[in-house]
Amino acid sequence: MKRYNALAILREGLRLHRGWPRAWASPEPKSEYDVVIVGAGGHGLATAYYLGRNHGITNVAVLEKGWLGGGNTGRNTTIIRSNYLQDPSAAIYEKARALYETMSRDLNLNVMFSPRGVMMLAQTEHEKRGYLRTAEANALQGVETEFISPARVKELVPMINLEGPRYPVLGALWQARGGTARHDAVAWGYARACSDMGMHIIQQCEVTGIERRGGRVSAVNTTRGRIGCGKLALIVAGHSGRLAEMAGFRLPIESVALQAMVSEPIKPMLDVVVMANTVHGYISQSDKGELVIGGGADGYNNYTQRGSFHHIEETVRALCETFPAIGRLRMMRQWGGIVDMTGDRSPILSKTPLPGCYVNCGWGTGGFKAIPGSGWAMAELVANDAPGPLAAPFSLSRFREGRFIDESVAAGVAH
Amino acid sequence: MLILTCPYCGVNADETELAPGGEAHLRRAGPDASDAEFEAYMFERRNPCGVHFERWRHAAGCGKWFIAARATDTLEVFATYKAQCTAPPADVIRAIRARRPDWEGWK
Ligand SMILES: Cc1cc2nc3c(=O)[nH]c(=O)nc-3n(C[C@H](O)[C@H](O)[C@H](O)COP(=O)(O)OP(=O)(O)OC[C@H]3O[C@@H](n4cnc5c(N)ncnc54)[C@H](O)[C@@H]3O)c2cc1C
Ligand SMILES: [Zn+2]
Numbered sequence: 001m002k003r004y005n006a007l008a009i010l011r012e013g014l015r016l017h018r019g020w021p022r023a024w025a026s027p028e029p030k031s032e033y034d035v036v037i038v039g040a041g042g043h044g045l046a047t048a049y050y051l052g053r054n055h056g057i058t059n060v061a062v063l064e065k066g067w068l069g070g071g072n073t074g075r076n077t078t079i080i081r082s083n084y085l086q087d088p089s090a091a092i093y094e095k096a097r098a099l100y101e102t103m104s105r106d107l108n109l110n111v112m113f114s115p116r117g118v119m120m121l122a123q124t125e126h127e128k129r130g131y132l133r134t135a136e137a138n139a140l141q142g143v144e145t146e147f148i149s150p151a152r153v154k155e156l157v158p159m160i161n162l163e164g165p166r167y168p169v170l171g172a173l174w175q176a177r178g179g180t181a182r183h184d185a186v187a188w189g190y191a192r193a194c195s196d197m198g199m200h201i202i203q204q205c206e207v208t209g210i211e212r213r214g215g216r217v218s219a220v221n222t223t224r225g226r227i228g229c230g231k232l233a234l235i236v237a238g239h240s241g242r243l244a245e246m247a248g249f250r251l252p253i254e255s256v257a258l259q260a261m262v263s264e265p266i267k268p269m270l271d272v273v274v275m276a277n278t279v280h281g282y283i284s285q286s287d288k289g290e291l292v293i294g295g296g297a298d299g300y301n302n303y304t305q306r307g308s309f310h311h312i313e314e315t316v317r318a319l320c321e322t323f324p325a326i327g328r329l330r331m332m333r334q335w336g337g338i339v340d341m342t343g344d345r346s347p348i349l350s351k352t353p354l355p356g357c358y359v360n361c362g363w364g365t366g367g368f369k370a371i372p373g374s375g376w377a378m379a380e381l382v383a384n385d386a387p388g389p390l391a392a393p394f395s396l397s398r399f400r401e402g403r404f405i406d407e408s409v410a411a412g413v414a415h
Numbered sequence: 416m417l418i419l420t421c422p423y424c425g426v427n428a429d430e431t432e433l434a435p436g437g438e439a440h441l442r443r444a445g446p447d448a449s450d451a452e453f454e455a456y457m458f459e460r461r462n463p464c465g466v467h468f469e470r471w472r473h474a475a476g477c478g479k480w481f482i483a484a485r486a487t488d489t490l491e492v493f494a495t496y497k498a499q500c501t502a503p504p505a506d507v508i509r510a511i512r513a514r515r516p517d518w519e520g521w522k
Binding site: 239241242250251252253254255299300301302303304306308309310343399400 | 416417430431434435437450451454455457458459460461462463464467469487488489490
């Protein structure tokens with residue numbers, strides 16, 4: 001792998017950038033791999049990366065029906081935070097947040113992690129009490145957060161309207177070390193590192209069936225032929241139900257649309273991430289100057305990557321109330337992704353009823369922030385055929401046992 | 416915008432008037448059901464990419480529950496019918512078949 005550094009950029013600049021090798025190879029699929037991962041989103045690629053780095057398993061293929069990072073990983077609003085309520089969530093999201101801090105160095109690719117701070121506004125008494133409780137829980141979990149006053153909110157975000165017409169700002173949960181990162185770069189960085197370890201990343205390769213032999217998973221059928229596998233990891237977000245059907249089981253997952261949009265670029269006006277969960281809107285400003293805006297998910301099943309217009313309206317209304325200054329901005333682009341929702345709004349990292357087959361899904365509206373932690377925990381599960389401490393609470397059996405990891409109140413909004 | 420016809424009051428209601436209620440025709444597991452059966456009833460979902468039967472409530476209208484047969488991969492609506500039906504009626508099945516000849520069928 002040709003390393004990226006200042007000297008290399010200078011040298012290549014002088015010879016018109018003709019010497020850069022491809023960042024990752026595009027090999028023909030082999031007939032068999034030790035581990036096949038379905039889905040080259042952030043979670044699939046991070047799983048492959050940690051299988052190699054932490055467990056020395058490199059005979060791995062990552063199969064992707066479209067292009068890598070083209071699912072939700074390339075469609076999200078990139079908010080990274082770990083201020084969840086329940087201990088298992090805090091553990092895996094905080095692991096991920098910490099890994100984001102060193103990701104650019106680890107992958108030798110600038111993922112533009114920007115720990116600019118994430119602010120979650122409290123706009124009802126109920127929400128305020130909820131965040132006060134979360135702040136206490138985070139203190140016990142060792143996650144640095146604090147509940148801040150409206151005056152401090154105004155100091156951090158001068159353009160905010162504290163006296164919203166519907167919901168005044170009563171304070172906020174503030175995680176100074178949360179922030180954003182460049183979504184594509186996260187996928188590219190992992191892909192490049194995996195390719196460098198000799199793994200195969202195979203795009204334009206859709207999995208259409210799953211074969212079993214002797215009660216175990218043995219191969220996948222794809223649009224590029226049959227590919228044998230010792231182990232199989234399904235990491236396909238909104239398409240998890242379809243892959244589970246091929247593997248012969250059902251998941252507690254519903255696929256729904258979640259939308260986002262960006263405005264025309266403007267001068268710097270907002271240097272933190274603000275989430276207004278009661279009114280359903282959140283906002284940050286990208287390095288290009290665009291306001292990156294998201295809101296609530298649709299309430300019904302959908303695979304079309306198109307969402308409901310009234311949710312966009314609701315989101316924009318919420319943000320105009322909170323930041324009246326943006327009222328006349330034009331929006332440039334709007335898009336949707338299909339997110340995988342579980343009942344307790346927590347993910348699933350688990351063995352499945354089919355031996356040798358594992359799932360990682362259910363990240364729903366908030367899995368970008370979890371990518372490195374999820375990959376770490378998933379690699380451990382696949383390599384050892386048993387979950388480590390990070391993944392164990394997120395098993396499928398929690399639904400049968402009533403052992404929910406209920407984040408639906410703390411994080412019932414898209415993020 | 417999704418528009419469904421309420422089978423009770425006949426209104427063409429857009430989704431802002433309606434409340435979605437999840438997969439239709441689930442059968443509640445009985446008192447002597449196993450844990451696995453109860454889990455399946457409570458949590459496991461078909462979540463199909465294609466023909467889907469789904470409960471809706473005409474929340475800002477007559478307030479009644481009904482069922483919509485629609486496609487999750489195109490957002491096409493095939494038919495709506497009353498919530499008292501324990502299975503999709505024959506004319507609904509016919510309406511789906513007319514549009515999706517290779518549909519694998521209900522259940
Ligand atoms: C609009 C929007 C905003 C969001 N905002 C945030 C946010 O601010 N912060 C945050 O933390 N999270 C956010 N999320 C959630 C986050 O994007 C996801 O949780 C995360 O990206 C999921 O990653 P993944 O790798 O599991 O899935 P994906 O990135 O969706 O990857 C799955 C891949 O599997 C492939 N695939 C599917 N079926 C097959 C098949 N049969 N064969 C081969 N390949 C297949 C798909 O093509 C896809 O590339 C947002 C999501 C959306 C849609
Ligand atoms: Zn009605």
